[in-house]
Every structure is written in structure tokens, then in C-alpha cells.
Amino acid sequence: MTKEETLTSFLIETQTRSYRLAYSVLHNREEALDAVQTAVCRALERQDSLRDPGAVKTWFTRILMNTCNDTLRQRGRVVPFPEERPELGQEDPEPADDTLAQRVNALPAEVGTVIKLRFYEELTLKEIGEVTGQNISTVKSRLYAGLRKLRVAMEGAEI
Amino acid sequence: MNEFKNAKEAYDNTPIPAELSERVQAGVREGKARYRARRGRTIRRWGATAACFAVLLAGLNLSPTIAKAAAEVPVLGGLFQVLTFVDYDKTEDGIHYDVTVPQLEAEGALAERVNAVVQEKVDAHLAKAQQDWDDYREAFFATGGTEEEWADREMDVLVDYEIKSQTDTRVSFVVTLAEGWVASMQERYYYNLDLSENRDLTLRDYLGEDWVNVCNASIQEQIDASVDEEGFTLFFTPEMGGFTTVDETTGFYVREDGTVVVCFPEYSIAAGAAGMPEFPIA
Numbered sequence: 001m002t003k004e005e006t007l008t009s010f011l012i013e014t015q016t017r018s019y020r021l022a023y024s025v026l027h028n029r030e031e032a033l034d035a036v037q038t039a040v041c042r043a044l045e046r047q048d049s050l051r052d053p054g055a056v057k058t059w060f061t062r063i064l065m066n067t068c069n070d071t072l073r074q075r076g077r078v079v080p081f082p083e084e085r086p087e088l089g090q091e092d093p094e095p096a097d098d099t100l101a102q103r104v105n106a107l108p109a110e111v112g113t114v115i116k117l118r119f120y121e122e123l124t125l126k127e128i129g130e131v132t133g134q135n136i137s138t139v140k141s142r143l144y145a146g147l148r149k150l151r152v153a154m155e156g157a158e159i
Numbered sequence: 160m161n162e163f164k165n166a167k168e169a170y171d172n173t174p175i176p177a178e179l180s181e182r183v184q185a186g187v188r189e190g191k192a193r194y195r196a197r198r199g200r201t202i203r204r205w206g207a208t209a210a211c212f213a214v215l216l217a218g219l220n221l222s223p224t225i226a227k228a229a230a231e232v233p234v235l236g237g238l239f240q241v242l243t244f245v246d247y248d249k250t251e252d253g254i255h256y257d258v259t260v261p262q263l264e265a266e267g268a269l270a271e272r273v274n275a276v277v278q279e280k281v282d283a284h285l286a287k288a289q290q291d292w293d294d295y296r297e298a299f300f301a302t303g304g305t306e307e308e309w310a311d312r313e314m315d316v317l318v319d320y321e322i323k324s325q326t327d328t329r330v331s332f333v334v335t336l337a338e339g340w341v342a343s344m345q346e347r348y349y350y351n352l353d354l355s356e357n358r359d360l361t362l363r364d365y366l367g368e369d370w371v372n373v374c375n376a377s378i379q380e381q382i383d384a385s386v387d388e389e390g391f392t393l394f395f396t397p398e399m400g401g402f403t404t405v406d407e408t409t410g411f412y413v414r415e416d417g418t419v420v421v422c423f424p425e426y427s428i429a430a431g432a433a434g435m436p437e438f439p440i441a
Contacts (some may be wrong), residue, residue: 004191004194008187008191011183011186011187012180012183012184012187015179015180016175016179018183019173019176020170020171020173020175023173024170024173029176033176033178033182036183037183037186037431038186039186040183040186040187040190041186041187041189041190041193042190043190044186044187044190044191044193044194045190045194045315046194047190047194066312072302073295073299073302073304074295074298099165099166099169100162100163100165100166101165101166101169101170104166116170119163119166120166120167120170120171133308
């Protein structure tokens with residue numbers, strides 16, 4: 001397989017993961033679809049910038065997160081407040097109020113992203129650093145800040 | 160941490176829209192096309208250089224084979240040439256410009272007029288891109304973006320053309336203007352010219368007096384054929400704002416084999432996943 005074919009199958013195979021991640025940031029079905037499409041397009045367009053094929057996951061996640069962040073910035077708010085959220089379709093139920101998932105969504109974007117990547121996508125701290133362009137200590141401090149805000153018991157938790 | 164297990168479960172159960180895979184396919188198509196466009200430009204530059212050498216050699220009468228090859232390079236044949244007159248690939252202030260503007264070189268007012276129109280569109284496009292970028296930068300910092308985060312941001316501005324076909328007197332080419340960062344915006348303009356008669360060619364010239372019906376029948380047939388077993392198609396119904404008829408403003412180009420291909424902008428008659436629909440008129 002050529003590099004382009006390998007990348008294409010990766011993008012197709014991981015599309016549901018990409019959508020979930022985009023949706024968890026944007027909470028809007030259409031915007032999440034747009035973000036995935038745009039990120040896939042950008043990834044192929046700039047395939048030459050993927051130097052290490054082994055790092056494709058973090059490389060693409062970074063493109064996707066940047067695309068999502070751009071969308072957030074475009075609509076002029078970084079943190080979507082519940083009352084400002086766009087109408088949600090019936091098929092996309094939000095977690096019930098006050099569940100942990102809801103509280104994760106309410107976190108400031110930069111903290112929420114770290115939490116989501118760590119616990120939902122199960123990326124390592126190093127990978128999160130690569131995706132978000134932060135050094136490990138920033139990732140760690142954001143992770144702890146997030147957990148503190150969520151008041152999740154951390155005893156014995158493997159972070 | 161049990162709570163996170165539940166949260167992750169909810170996350171893993173995010174409903175996946177049915178159209179996701181089409182949207183990904185559309186992204187794949189467009190991404191590949193853009194990648195080719197980038198690389199194609201490099202190759203074409205070399206092609207043009209090679210053509211110059213071929214002429215030089217043929218002029219010196221060194222090789223009949225090369226002289227023949229030169230005659231077959233389309234840009235060198237006929238009454239006129241399509242030449243690139245602006246061609247640059249640079250990054251400036253966060254904008255990556257990849258600009259190749261065509262210019263017709265021929266006697267007569269038509270070539271001049273076409274060049275002026277193309278240049279005007281390109282200028283407007285570049286100005287709009289700059290404005291979009293400035294607006295975006297303002298919004299970026301207004302919403303708490305940092306200089307450091309801004310640094311690795313880049314917007315692409317692309318101007319490119321493609322010669323679809325060329326005969327001694329006629330040329331058909333497409334100019335593409337694109338801008339991409341958040342939303343990928345792409346516009347295409349189609350030019351079909353007869354330089355000997357000094358005029359634009361229309362669908363009527365190619366398809367005869369009945370051109371509207373000929374196009375509509377063929378397009379409708381192709382739209383109907385796109386419906387799958389489950390009754391699904393990316394094309395909108397006429398009630399939803401889908402295809403109804405071609406008119407004088409409908410874009411088209413002419414292939415090497417003489418086939419007329421009618422083109423519609425993205426989203427105009429079909430979902431974004433269909434890209435820019437094109438219909439060869441048989």
C-alpha cells in the first residue's frame with residue numbers, strides 16, 4: 001500500500017472515533033460532521049507532513065482538534081454554555097444533568113480536552129501532549145485541575 | 160473512578176450519524192484532489208520547461224522526433240497559447256498562497272477581456288481571503304487565543320487553472336479559487352472560447368438549438384441513476400432546491416474527446432458529499 005492508501009484506510013477505519021471526539025468538543029451534529037470532513041480533507045492534502053507513519057493517530061487527532069477549536073472560535077465562544085447550545089436533535093441525547101459526563105462537558109475547553117483524551121480516548125499523557133502541543137507538565141496540571149473541578153475521587157486512580 | 164466508566168460508556172455510545180461515512184469519503188476525495196493539485200503544479204512547471212527546450216532544439220533542427228513532440232504539446236499549438244503569468248507559492252503572515260493564474264496570449268479583444276476578468280476574480284479572491292484571515296485573527300485573540308497557539312495556524316489560498324481541451328482555435332479551461340481553514344470554500348469558473356471568431360462559446364454552440372432540453376434530459380437521467388436500492392441519493396429533489404434546468408449561467412467545459420461536461424457548484428443541487436456535480440452530456 002502506498003502511504004496515501006494507508007492514511008486513507010486509517011481515516012476511514014477510525015471515522016466513528018473521530019466523530020465522537022469532534023462531537024464531544026462541539027456538541028453539535030452538523031458541526032461535528034463538518035469538522036471530521038474538513039480534518040480528513042486536510043490530512044490528505046498535507047499528507048507529506050506526516051513524517052512518521054507510526055504517529056498517524058496523534059498526528060491526525062491534532063488536526064482534528066485544531067479543526068474543532070477553529071470551529072469553536074468561529075462561533076465566538078470557547079466554552080459552550082448550556083443555554084446557548086444549539087437545538088439538539090432527538091437522536092443526540094445529552095447526558096442527564098449533573099452526571100459526570102455533563103460536568104466534563106462543562107469544563108473549560110483546554111481542561112475538558114485533556115480529560116476527554118485521557119479517559120475517553122485513553123491516550124497517554126505523552127500522546128495528549130503531542131496532540132495539543134503542550135508539554136507533559138502542562139498536560140498533567142490540566143488533568144489534575146480538571147479532576148479537582150470534577151471532584152472525582154482520585155485514590156488509586158491510574159492517571 | 161467508576162464514574163468515569165459510565166461517562167466513557169456514554170461517550171462511546173454517541174450516536175453516529177448515517178451520513179458520516181459519506182462525509183468522510185467526500186473529505187477523502189477532496190483531500191486527495193487538493194494534494195494532487197499541489198503536486199500537479201510542480202510537475203506542470205517542469206513540463207513547461209521541457210516544452211521550451213523542445214522548441215529550442217527543434218528550432219535548431221537537431222531532432223525531428225523532438226520537433227514532433229513539441230508540436231504535440233498543447234500549449235504550443237494553434238492560434239494562441241495559455242500561459243501562466245503569475246505563479247507563486249509562498250507563506251506570508253500566516254497565509255499560504257499557492258497561486259497560478261492563467262493568461263491567454265492571442266491577438267484580439269477576447270483574450271484581453273478574458274485575462275482582465277480572470278485577474279479581477281483573482282484579485283477579489285485574494286482580498287476576501289485576507290479579510291477572512293484578519294477577521295479570524297481578531298476573533299481568535301478576542302476569545303483568549305495566545306500568540307503561541309496562533310503561530311502554527313495557517314490558511315491556504317489557492318488559485319489554479321486547468322486546460323480541459325484545446326484545438327487550433329478553441330480552448331476550454333477552468334479556473335479554481337479556493338480558501339481553506341475552517342470551512343473549505345471553493346469556486347470554479349469555466350471558460351470556453353473561440354479565438355478565431357473572438358467570442359465565448361455557449362452550450363448552444365455545442366449542442367444545438369435544443370440545448371436546454373438535451374442537457375436537462377441527460378442530467379435528469381444521471382440523477383435518477385444515482386438513486387440506490389434504498390431510494391437514497393445525494394441529489395436534492397426539485398422541491399428541496401435541487402436541479403430543475405440549465406440556463407445561460409450554467410458552467411461547462413469541453414473534454415479532449417469533444418464531450419460537453421456541465422458543472423454545478425458545491426451544495427447547489429446536491430449534498431456537500433457529492434462535491435461539485437459534473438454531468439457529461441452524451
